[in-house]
Amino acid sequence: MQDADYIIIGAGAAGLTTAYELKKQGSSVLVLEARERVGGRTWSGMLDGAEVDWGGEWIGSSQHRVYALVKELGLHTFPTYDTGLKVLELRGRTSTYRGTIPSMAPWKLLQIQLAIWIIDAWANRVDIATPWNHAQASEWDATTLDAVRRKFMWSADARATMDAAIRTIFGAESGELSMLHMLAYVKSAGSMNNLISTEGGFQHDRISGGAQSISLALMNSVGTENVLLGQPVTAIAQDESGVTVTCASGKTFRAGRVIVAVPVPLGDQISFTPPLPALRQQLMNRAPMGAAVKIFVRYERAFWRERGFSGEAASGDGPVSVTYDQCSEDGKTACLMAFVGGKFARTWHRRDPLERKKLILDRLASYFGSEAKQPVAYQEMDWCGEAWSGGAPIALFPTGTLSTHGPALREPIGRIHWAGSETARQCMGFIEGAIESGQRAAEEVLALG
Numbered sequence: 001m002q003d004a005d006y007i008i009i010g011a012g013a014a015g016l017t018t019a020y021e022l023k024k025q026g027s028s029v030l031v032l033e034a035r036e037r038v039g040g041r042t043w044s045g046m047l048d049g050a051e052v053d054w055g056g057e058w059i060g061s062s063q064h065r066v067y068a069l070v071k072e073l074g075l076h077t078f079p080t081y082d083t084g085l086k087v088l089e090l091r092g093r094t095s096t097y098r099g100t101i102p103s104m105a106p107w108k109l110l111q112i113q114l115a116i117w118i119i120d121a122w123a124n125r126v127d128i129a130t131p132w133n134h135a136q137a138s139e140w141d142a143t144t145l146d147a148v149r150r151k152f153m154w155s156a157d158a159r160a161t162m163d164a165a166i167r168t169i170f171g172a173e174s175g176e177l178s179m180l181h182m183l184a185y186v187k188s189a190g191s192m193n194n195l196i197s198t199e200g201g202f203q204h205d206r207i208s209g210g211a212q213s214i215s216l217a218l219m220n221s222v223g224t225e226n227v228l229l230g231q232p233v234t235a236i237a238q239d240e241s242g243v244t245v246t247c248a249s250g251k252t253f254r255a256g257r258v259i260v261a262v263p264v265p266l267g268d269q270i271s272f273t274p275p276l277p278a279l280r281q282q283l284m285n286r287a288p289m290g291a292a293v294k295i296f297v298r299y300e301r302a303f304w305r306e307r308g309f310s311g312e313a314a315s316g317d318g319p320v321s322v323t324y325d326q327c328s329e330d331g332k333t334a335c336l337m338a339f340v341g342g343k344f345a346r347t348w349h350r351r352d353p354l355e356r357k358k359l360i361l362d363r364l365a366s367y368f369g370s371e372a373k374q375p376v377a378y379q380e381m382d383w384c385g386e387a388w389s390g391g392a393p394i395a396l397f398p399t400g401t402l403s404t405h406g407p408a409l410r411e412p413i414g415r416i417h418w419a420g421s422e423t424a425r426q427c428m429g430f431i432e433g434a435i436e437s438g439q440r441a442a443e444e445v446l447a448l449g
């Protein structure tokens with residue numbers, strides 16, 4: 001006796017897209033989610049009347065799947081506020097600029113541009129679905145991004161600018177990233193520019209009501225009775241006729257196939273019978289999550305807008321790597337977001353909370369003016385302490401992982417299939433990637449009948 005045709009583990013954007021697509025094709029589905037909410041790494045809430053996205057937030061440029069789904073679900077987007085001066089902080093000095101080119105000595109800018117050209121050119125050479133098959137895959141996978149950064153960037157300012165971007169995109173330091181992962185990531189995103197840009201890039205739009213609205217709307221379409229919250233899955237056993245899934249509550253469920261849509265390293269917390277092949281098992285315990293803390297500061301007025309600032313700042317010095325304007329769509333609630341990533345995020349929780357708040361407010365004041373020291377509300381979201389994410393924003397593939405274990409990312413094992421943003425071929429690591437992976441997983445199981 002089956003509880004559903006398919007069981008999906010994880011009610012993030014990937015798992016719920018899988019369920020949504022399968023349900024549309026007439027299959028019965030059961031989604032098991034560890035948390036008491038849906039959305040996973042997207043989680044929207046309020047801070048003193050201001051709508052905030054504690055997790056994934058922006059969509060943009062070529063991410064056509066998420067735009068299509070947003071429309072299909074009756075949601076809508078609005079542009080990220082991008083008007084006015086931007087701030088760059090490097091080695092204790094702040095400068096302002098407009099548009100996309102920071103005010104920096106031309107030879108330093110040239111080094112940044114050169115690094116972007118090289119990364120884009122190498123990325124274009126890898127196959128989007130199988131980067132590990134490239135003739136240079138082992139060589140790239142034995143090299144960190146830091147090694148490449150040091151080779152092509154001898155200006156400390158140019159390197160620090162890249163650090164700010166890498167801490168934000170990966171929640172990591174460039175020494176933690178394999179060059180092959182970097183190239184696969186850039187290829188799946190289309191270009192470095194897509195990753196770092198607001199206008200025309202991946203930070204172009206926000207979703208009204210927050211990015212979690214996508215998962216909430218998907219859950220409603222799938223049927224809330226088919227999404228069980230507070231049910232961490234502890235074991236999956238497969239046999240000739242189906243799979244049995246066991247939750248920490250002791251409940252068991254039976255289906256024809258299971259789609260595991262949890263972040264790659266969290267798969268390691270589930271016990272599999274029979275055991276998984278070594279390559280998949282090793283992939284799960286070789287891929288740590290990045291480290292990120294998102295901090296929201298609510299103000300009476302958007303004083304930075306009044307002073308001609310966009311609210312966007314980048315810092316190579318840390319602890320903040322970027323800031324963005326987070327005012328509401330109608331501009332009535334004023335809010336700034338500060339992102340702490342990489343090494344600064346990993347140890348953020350060890351600092352005294354008052355010291356943390358002072359650090360953030362001091363940085364914001366140095367970027368946008370002393371009014372920044374007078375917030376009406378302040379709230380941090382530290383993803384490093386989230387048991388069901390294990391960190392954020394994405395899983396990292398350190399050196400020596402993707403070239404060897406990459407083929408196990410999406411490869412089904414009997415009746416077990418894999419989804420999740422890290423398994424995406426396009427926009428890997430983004431909400432778009434989560435949706436792509438969910439659509440791919442649904443097609444994969446439907447094709448098997």
Ligand SMILES: Cc1cc2nc3c(=O)[nH]c(=O)nc-3n(C[C@H](O)[C@H](O)[C@H](O)COP(=O)(O)OP(=O)(O)OC[C@H]3O[C@@H](n4cnc5c(N)ncnc54)[C@H](O)[C@@H]3O)c2cc1C
Pocket residue numbers: 009010011012013014015032033034035038039040041042054055056057058059231232233234261262263266269270292293294383388389391392393394419420421422429430431432434
């Ligand atoms: C701070 C931050 C900023 C980000 N910024 C952006 C952004 O601006 N734009 C963008 O596109 N992306 C962004 N991302 C990334 C984006 O949010 C993710 O790529 C995407 O949401 C991942 O979706 P997913 O469904 O693959 O995984 P998840 O959202 O992680 O979903 C997995 C689900 O599985 C559940 N789970 C885990 N283990 C178990 C278990 N054993 N049993 C049952 N359930 C389990 C989890 O609770 C979770 O709900 C950001 C992420 C973070 C955290």
